[in-house]
Amino acid sequence: MATVSDIGLSAAINVSMAVAFLLVFAFLRLQPINDRVYFPKWYLRGMRDSPVSSGAAVQKVVNLNMRSYLKFLSWMPAALKMPEDELINHAGLDSAVYLRIYLTGIKIFVPISILASLVLFPVNWTNDTLDSMKVVHSKIDKLSISNIPYGSNRFVTHLVMAYAVTFWTCYVLFREYEIITTMRLRFLASEKRRPDQFTVLVRNIPPDPDESISELVEHFFLVNHPDHYLRHQVVYNANKLADLVEKKKKLQNWLDYYQLKYERNPSKRPTTKEADERQKIMKDPQSAVPAAFVSFRSRWGAAVCAQTQQTSNPTVWITEWAPEPRDVYWNNLSIPFVSLTVRRLIVAVAFFFLNFFYVIPIAFVQSLASLEGIEKALPFLKPLIKIDVIKSFIQGFLPGIALKVFLILLPTILMFMSKFEGLISQSSLERRSASKYYIFLFFNVFLGSIVTGSALDQLKAYIHQSANEIPRTIGVAIPMRATFFITYVMVDGWTGVAGEILRLRALIIFHLKNFFLVKTEKDREEAMDPGSICFDWCEPRIQLYFLLGLVYAVVTPLLLPFILVFFGLAYVVYRHQIINVYNQQYESGAQFWPSVHGRIIIALIVSQLLLIGLLSTKGFEETTPVLLVLPVLTFWFYKYCKNRFEPAFVRNPLQEAMRKDTLERAREPTFDLKAYLANAYLHPVFKGREEEDNMSISEDVGMEEVIVPTKRQSRRNTPAQSKYEGSDTLSLPETVHER
C-alpha cells in the first residue's frame, strides 16, 4: 500500500514529465518547419500556407524570434478563447460536443469534490480505526471510508453523500443532454443543403426475374411515393475496383518519382486495367448490389421514406436515412442483408471470448517467447540465446511485449469486428467499437485492477458467487486500490494527455516523409497527418475516469482532485488539438451523445451497487433497501432521458423538414435538385481525381417519364411466385401498372 510520500513522488515524476512535454511542445510548435505538424487544420482549411521566403532561408526552419519563446504557454488561453459557435463552424458539431464530455466531467466532479472534502474528510479522519487495528496503512487511507469503525452511525453521512452524488450527476447529465440536443437541432436547422437530407438508403431489394435492380427501384418508388420520388443511384460492388485504384495510386507515386528523377515516359500506363474494370462494373448487372440511394424532391419526402416501413415483409426494401456521402463505409454495402444477423451473432460470441479469454492466447505466446519455448521451437537459435544480454531481454521483455502488442492492437481488432458486423457508416462503426472497448476496459482494467485477476478468473467468480456476494467482494477491495488508481490517473491521464499534444509520432513520420518522399507541394499536403478525434478508443478511456470518479466519490474522495486535473488538462489540450490539428472525416451531428450519456449512467449504477456491497460488510446492511432505491431511480432516469431526448438523435422530424423545404422553395424556386444530387452518392472510385475520367452514369435514362413501361409481360396474368420469397407468402410490388 502506497504511502503519502510514494504518491508524492509519483506525482512529482508525472507532473515534471507532463511539464516537460508541454515545454517541448511549446518550443517545437514555434519552429516553422513543424508548422504542418502542429497546425494542419489551418492548412486544410486553406487559411495558412507554407511560410513564404520573405527572410533568410534559416527562418523557414527555425524560429529566431526570442520574444515568442517567452510566452510559451500562450497556446492555452488561445485554445480556450474561441467561442463555441465559432468552434462548431471551424471543426464541426462532433468535435464541439466531444469537448463537452470533458466539460461534463468538470461540472460533475467540481461540486462533488468540494462537498466531499468539506463533509467526508472530517468524518473519515476523526476516527482511529486503522490506528487501533494496527494494520499497515497510510495517511491517505485515513481519509477514506476504511477509517470508519464497523457499524458506526457515521456511515449515514456516506449514505447521504451517495444520494447527493446521484442527484447532482443526474442533474448535470440532464442539463447536458438538453443543451446538446438543442445544439444538434440548431446545427441541423442551420445546415446548408446537403445530399443526405434528400436521400434514403434502401437495402435488400428483392430480386426480380424481369427487371434490373435499377428499374425495380424506380417502379417501386414511383408507385409508392409518387409525389416525392426524384432519382436513385444503384450501389455497385466496387471493392475490387477500389483495390485496383489503391494499387494504381501507389504505382502512380513511383511513376511520379521516376518521372521526376529520370524524365522518362513509361511505355504502358497502369490505368488501363483499372479503366477496364470500371467499365466492367458499370455494365455487368451482377455487380449491382441489391441496394440503392434513393433521392426525393423534398426533405419531407425523404424523412417519410426513411421512417416508414415500405412493404409487409419487413426484411425487404429496408429504408434508412442515408449517411453523409463521406461517412459511407462502402465496403459493407455489398454484404447481403440476410447474413447480417448471423454476423452479429458471430461477433457477439467472438467478443465475449475476446473479453474474457484473451489471456489464454497471450499466455500461449508468452510461453513460446520464454527461453524454453524458443529453444524448442527454433533449436538453431540455441547458441544465440545463451548470450547473457539476449537472455535477459527474452526473460524480461518479451512476455510483457506480447501483452502490450495485444493492447495496442485492440482498437484495431475491435474496429475489425464492427466492420465485420456490416455497419454502413464510419460514424456508426466508431460508436460500435467504442461500446466494445468500454466493456473491455470495464472488465479488464477497472474490475481487473480491483479484484486483481484476469477477466477469466472474474468470470469464474461471477458464476460461482451469489448475486449479492459479487458487489461485496469488489466493494471491499475498492478502498484498498485507491492509491493504485491515483497513480494510474497520473500516468495515463496527466502524462498521457500531455504526450498527446506533442504528437511525437506524427512529428517523426512527417519529417521522415518530408525528407525522403516529398517532391511537390501536393506531396507535402499529403504527408500531413492531421488525425482525428478517434472516438472509438478515446471516449471509452474518458469513461474510465467517470467510472473511477463516481465509484470513489463516496469511498475515497481524495481521488477526485486527481481526476479533476485530468479533465481540466484534457479539455484544454483537446480543444487546442481540435482547433489546430484534427481533421474530422465525417460529421454525424453529435450522434454519439446518447451512448456517452448511457455509459456515465452505467458508471453511476455500478458505483451505487459497489457502495451497497461495501457498506454491507461494514455492519450497515440494514441500509441496503435505502440504497437500492438509487439504482432503480437512476435506471428510470435513464429511460426518461431516452424517451425525452434520444429520438432527436435518431429520427427526422417532419416539421423541420417541411420548414426547410418551404423556406428553400421560396428562396430558390428554380434550383435544379436533380443535377445537384446527380453524383452525390456515386462510389468514390468512380469519381477519379482525373476529370477526363468522369463518366456519365447511365441509369438515369427514362427518369423523366413518370410511367415506365414494365417488362413483366409474363406476370400480368400469372403471378408467378418470386424466387426470392421461398416459402413466404408476402407479396412483391405488383401494382405498378394495375392502378
Add this chain to the structure above:
Amino acid sequence: MATVSDIGLSAAINVSMAVAFLLVFAFLRLQPINDRVYFPKWYLRGMRDSPVSSGAAVQKVVNLNMRSYLKFLSWMPAALKMPEDELINHAGLDSAVYLRIYLTGIKIFVPISILASLVLFPVNWTNDTLDSMKVVHSKIDKLSISNIPYGSNRFVTHLVMAYAVTFWTCYVLFREYEIITTMRLRFLASEKRRPDQFTVLVRNIPPDPDESISELVEHFFLVNHPDHYLRHQVVYNANKLADLVEKKKKLQNWLDYYQLKYERNPSKRPTTKEADERQKIMKDPQSAVPAAFVSFRSRWGAAVCAQTQQTSNPTVWITEWAPEPRDVYWNNLSIPFVSLTVRRLIVAVAFFFLNFFYVIPIAFVQSLASLEGIEKALPFLKPLIKIDVIKSFIQGFLPGIALKVFLILLPTILMFMSKFEGLISQSSLERRSASKYYIFLFFNVFLGSIVTGSALDQLKAYIHQSANEIPRTIGVAIPMRATFFITYVMVDGWTGVAGEILRLRALIIFHLKNFFLVKTEKDREEAMDPGSICFDWCEPRIQLYFLLGLVYAVVTPLLLPFILVFFGLAYVVYRHQIINVYNQQYESGAQFWPSVHGRIIIALIVSQLLLIGLLSTKGFEETTPVLLVLPVLTFWFYKYCKNRFEPAFVRNPLQEAMRKDTLERAREPTFDLKAYLANAYLHPVFKGREEEDNMSISEDVGMEEVIVPTKRQSRRNTPAQSKYEGSDTLSLPETVHER
C-alpha cells in the same frame, strides 16, 4: 412421492369429473331454455332467434326429442368442422389465432412425446440406480432421468434430446410465426374500410395561448401534412359524463321497471343533469384533452403520420396508429402524457412487490382470521367462535380462503395496474396484464411448486446463491416434482377445461336474471353474457403448460401425454366456445402473437438452463459448454424472428396502404370519406342510444378552407417563448403562415 396407483386414482377422478361435466353440458345445451347461454354468439350475429312457439310451450323449455340425446358428443366434430377461413369471418382473427396457440402446443409436443417414449423411456428404464440406492421411489421415477447413475455416459442421450427438442420447437415456432404473419397480412388486406385505417391518435399537443386545441391541431396538420390531412376529432375528458350516463342507465332500468309495473310517468326525467353535463363538456375548453384523433384523406397519409416523428421535441405531438373505435380505452386518454413515465415506474415497483411480497399481507390477513386474531379484534364474537362448528370452520377454511380470494382477484389487480399505466386500448391492456400474470405464474406457481417456497424465500435464495447454483438447486428438484405436476395438469387442465364448457356461472346468472329482471326481448338480449377469450388471464395459463412440457420433455417425458391431452381437449372446447359463445369486444388482428412467441422462447431457455443445472449435479459437468450453446442459439433465434416478423404486427407498410387506396379510389371515386369518419371517434357517451340526442359536433367549422387565418397576431414579430416548453428551446410550429 406419488406412486403409479396414486396417479391412476387421481386420473380416474379427474377423467370422470371431466366426463361428467361434458355429459351435463351435452344435456344442458340441448334444452331450448339454455340456448342463449350456450349459443349467444349466434344470437348476437342475428342468425338465431328465441325458439318460435310452434309446438307446445314445454318444448320451449325442455328438449323432448330423445334422439338428439344419443349424439351427446356431436358438438365435438361440429366444433372442428368449421374451416379456419370461415372461423376468421365468423369470430375474427384474434379468436382464430388464439386457437392456434393450442395447435402450436400439439404440434410441438406430439413428435417430442413420440421421440421421448421411443428413446428416453428405454434408456431411463434399463438402469437400477433407484432400486440399488434403496430410496423411496415409484415406477414413474424409473422412467425419469433420476434412474440414470451418476456420471453415466447415457446422459449423452438426454443431451441429444435437448438439442432435438430445441430445434423442433424453434422450427414449429418459426413456421407458426410465418403462417400467422401471413394470416394477419391477408386479414388486413381483405378488411373493409375501417375508420382506424385513416386515423392517427395525436397526444401531448403543446398548449398555445392564442389558439384552442382544435385550431392548433388543424393548423399543424395543414402545414405539415398538407396533401393528406382531412379532419380531426378532439378528445374530451368525459369521464364524469360517462359516470353520469352509467348512473342514468341504472335509473332508467328502474324507471322502465316502474313504468311497466305502474304505468305512471315520472315528474322529472333523470336525463336533465346528464344533458347539462354534456353541453358543458362540449363548450368548456378546459374539458378538451390535449389529444386528438386526426384523419387523413388516404391510408398512405395516415401510415406516414403514424410512423414518423412530427417535431424536433419527441415528447409533443406524439402520433400513433389509432386503435379501433371500440378498442379505445377512453378513460386513459385524459391522462397527461408527462405522468406516464412516473406511472410506469410506480407500477413496475408495485408489481415487483406484488410478485415477491404478496405473501406478507396474506399472512397478516390469515393471522387476523385465526381464532386468536378474531378474539382480539372483535372480542364480542368470543362466545360465537367457541361453538365447535364455527371454530373448525375458522381454523380450517378462513386462512385458505384469504389466499383463494387473492388469487381470484389477481387478474383484476393486474388489469388495474395496467390501466394505471395509461395504455389507451383494451387490447394493449390485456396484453400487458398477460405479461404480468405470466411472470407471477412463473415465480409463484412454477418455481414456487418446485423449490416449495414462497417467491419471497426464492428471492432471498437468488440473491444469496451464485449464478450457477440457482439452476442447479431448481434442476435437482425438478424430477422429484413430476408427479405433482401430473396431478396439477389433470386438475387444472382437464377438469378445468371441461368445466369451462359448462359455463356454470353464466348459466346461473342468466336464469336468475331471466327470472327476476327480464321484461322485454331487449332485456333478454342484455342478460346474455357471452364473455370473451380473456387473453389477459387465459394465455399465461396456457404458457404454464408449454413451460412444463419443455422442462420435463427431457427429464420426465411421462408428463408429456398428460399435457397433450390438455392441449387437445382445450383446442376442441375453446373452438366450440369461440364458434358458439364468445363475443370479442375488439379485433386487434392477432397483435398478441409476438408476446405468445416470446413467452414460449422464455420457456425453452428456462428448460435449457435447468437441464444444465440438473446435469451438472449428475457428474456430467463437462457438457455445460455443449448445452450453453442452446440458450445462445435460442436467444439469437428470438432476435431473428423479432426482426423478421414483429414489424408486421407493429408497423403499417406503405405499399399495402397505397395499394388499397388506389383500388378504392378506382372503385368508389365519389365516396365521401369525411362524412364516413365524422363521428367514428366520438366518445361513446356522446353517441347516446337516443337518436334525438344526436348532437352536431362544432369543431368542423372552417375545415373546408385550407388556409385558416391564424389568431397569433402578437407572435408574428415577437416569437414569445411558449409557456409549455420551460427551459426547453425546441420550437413550436410557427411556420403556419410564413411559407
